[in-house]
Amino acid sequence: MLDPKLIRGDLQAVSEQLKKRGVVLDVVRLNTLEEQRKALQVKTQDLQNERNIRSKAVGQAKAAGKNVDDILKEVKDLGDSLKATEEQFEKVQAELNEYLALIPNLTHESVPVGKSEEDNQVVRSWGTPKKFHFTPKDHVDLGAQHNWMDFSTGVKLSQARFVVLRGPLAKLNRALAQFMLDMHTELHGYQEICVPFIVNSDSLFGTGQLPKAKEDLFSLMGDNELYLIPTAEVPVTNTIRDEILESDQLPMKYVCYSPCFRKEAGSYGKDTRGMIRQHQFEKVELVQIVRPEDSYQALENLTMHAEAVLQKLELPYRVMVLCTGDIGFTSAKTYDLEVWLPGQDRYREISSCSNMEAFQARRMAARWRNPATGKPELVHTLNGSALAIGRTMVAILENYQDEDGRIHIPKALQPYMNGVEVI
């Protein structure tokens, strides 16, 4: 959510900024609603004040043993008009909030302006794509050879975009999670956290998945409105919802392993082959809660922590800065890490690291007490995948294959595979 004061104070500037994202604000409607809000709020509060004063007079008159019939009649009419005004005010307020909740974050000035994925820019590259003296297979063919990666059973158990992993690949999946968690806790100073994989709508509103991306969430049947998490970002970031943190608690750095569930509603026909786009996948997520002045340095650090995983696994990748047209709803600046996939002969996204600034914090009422002012102020929140485990497995299969279709295990990962060097 953007600062309502900013929208009120300089709607034109906000509107210009959002145009870079391809979002057109209904300036006239917003102005109209805001004028109505102001008038109705003032009127409501005046009437409430009046009611409070009169009601108190009733009490005093009664205590003094006077007759209160006249005052009572007077205040009753006041109550009626108050109720009507309050209803109007709440209606306008709700309409305004509904609109505000759908406005995306403003992008940082360093974010390149662009329309689509095509306009994202390469920031840096690491490693060189390996030359194979044979035609490399893709992960689907490699995974199928011993029935280690089984999509048809996934369909039988659930539906399309689910997979069953067996034997060495199931173990590789577990090893990767363990390896990443150890790296971030031991080398990068994150605290491991284990959270619910089912969350309520308040949490999803807090991190910005609701109301806008509701169609991409799996919801649970039952009386309560509950959803499967699309990312650990939701429960982990929401741990500080409605909190006022002391300054010595910052920065908070959490690493969390979790499954993620996404309907992929907008991706019909995209990546239908293989493990790239599944309804359920696992991920190790980094979340940082920081002071506002530290958030852009934190974004650089967090991105490097994600990169470190790829470097340890010796997987070639490049860092992209997403342009204004491709960046996510809640983000002010995002770096995507793209890993080289020989089977597809191109780079594919394996991590996304973002600074949300105060966008989520405002939705969550997540604050810290600034010692300089003594007042509660909004924190900045960041998160990034480090990494998506399914896609990392895909990258290892395709990059570490030999002519026989065997997979060599990256050195750093061997201790997590009981010393096995090849599968």
Place this chain on the structure above:
RNA sequence: GGAGAGAUGGCUGAGCGGUUUAAAGCGGCGGUCUUGAAAACCGUUGAGCUCGCAAGGGCUCCGGGGGUUCGAAUCCCUCUCUCUCCGCCA
């Protein structure tokens, strides 16, 4: 799943229809005293919204939502959560 009890500021806890503008204690912060500290004493200490150039006003919040009333922390309905006991259970 069944029965009962409860939810009040950072914490403990009073209030159960009208000087509550939420008592009191603890904690926090500032001060006096002290070489320094402790103790004691004094003062101070919630959040959000809003009007205003400012000074300074006003409104809302006692788990969430709704209702009764001129007036609700207090009465009613409902949901959520916590605790105790019973049942079931990885």
